[in-house]
Amino acid sequence: MSDILGLEGKVAIVTGAGGGIGRGIALEMAKAGAKVVINDIGVSLGGEGGSASPAEETKAMIEAGGGQAAISTDSVSDWESAQKIVQCALDTFGQVDVVVNNAGILRDTIFHKMDPADWRAVVDVHLNGSFYVSRAAAEPFRQQMSGAFVHMTSTSGLIGNFGQANYSAAKLGIVGLSKSIALDMERFGVRSNCIAPFAWSRMTGSIQAKTPEEAERIERLKQMTPETNAPLAVFLASDAAKEVTGQIFAARLNELFLFNQTRPIRSVHKAEGWTPEAIAERALPAFKASLTPLGRSGDVFSWDPV
Template structure:
């Protein structure tokens, strides 16, 4: 799997997962934009030092890279970063939306500003970066975009309502962009990592962190942004393990009339039965199943 001639942007690449993703791409021939605000994990502060250090690592490997300390929440700054990459190399093939912050607290104790900020960084940060490269990729008829989701979004996690909401929103963004990008060979996927980075410092002593290096996740990322990449995949990765998550739909039942609520309650096990469950190609699949039940009922 090679990336010779490809240009990749990796956000949040000053350390942890982003750094490993960037180094993995560079070792296989890609030219890199290393984006990192250089702030604390709660999003405070900022410095270009972290991004510049990774650029130096890539250059020491014989690769090419430029640094950016643009905040993913600042669309103008992101546009300037993209313009610099285009001026340097004339194309952008890969975008890895990896930048993130944590402001964990139970929902009862969480300030709305902390909720908004986490959503702004994770969701709108990915939107800003993707929007800035989207037309470039459309014109090239080639693009690979990876969103970083999380099991906290897919399945929930105590104290992470803001983080989980933002991470699940990225799945929804991926689902639609993969459809819209298909005709221009823009493939969009999600990576759900389990790795020991500064984002997991609070779990020290409760997880086998020595077996959760971010370098064990990067092989999955490289696949998701490769020439042979899938599209609309949620790939989970950690400790050398790789799994696939899906948003599925059961066949369910049809219930109408005055007692429809009671029918739903009485037949919830039937509604939940996963026999014949599907992974819809698009949102219209739900309506098609429901209209199919209607047609069957009308035919008697």
């Protein structure tokens, strides 16, 4: 691993690192020379249960490769608990340099049938969890005048998807959180970026094929293994990305994407002000060609990964 990354001896917290994308990132961090705090509570995809086994497996893999790791089984979805995750890094390794907010659960339901409990559970882990862990790390980052946050957003939030109002809202909220961190902490040398990962994992493994063509496509999608997202996460955490902050990226097998961000694209002016009728008669026709079509992530990323 090239020393251009500057991660040798640094300490990285990776939440949800007991498997999938998080495990891939934790292993790649260790490969780059970082000491890793593996945070995972070992719950099901829906957030039920709990076990230290997934984190222990990741730790064993890191140590087998000659790396150093510690385990935190504290939940990201509670403020006091999230502080313990950061304290684990400080107690074990004496510092914290990188936070990767990857932990997540899914409770997919079509919007008009979504239970408020399922809304709260998903928002608590993804959005609140990203805030809690980031906020806990903000003080040591500020004191040492350096640090990097890598947050996981999703094309479900950036673009849209069916049955994921809770997940989509949380993931788009993470984009706003990341941008605010980037703005507020730039003067302390702290960076914050987002990744929209593509991976065949337990988060997507529930997709069912109804036709032979869909089954064939799923087999191609399975090539997007979780660890294909890890190089981008490690890069964004590294010194090689010291000038990159407030951005949104995606990794899709062998493709990398940089996303645009919300900015005005058309404007109309009426000196005497607007009425609802004038908006209908003059503004709407001017805007109509530039309206964003309603679509899902799969409509935008319509080609198979290669």
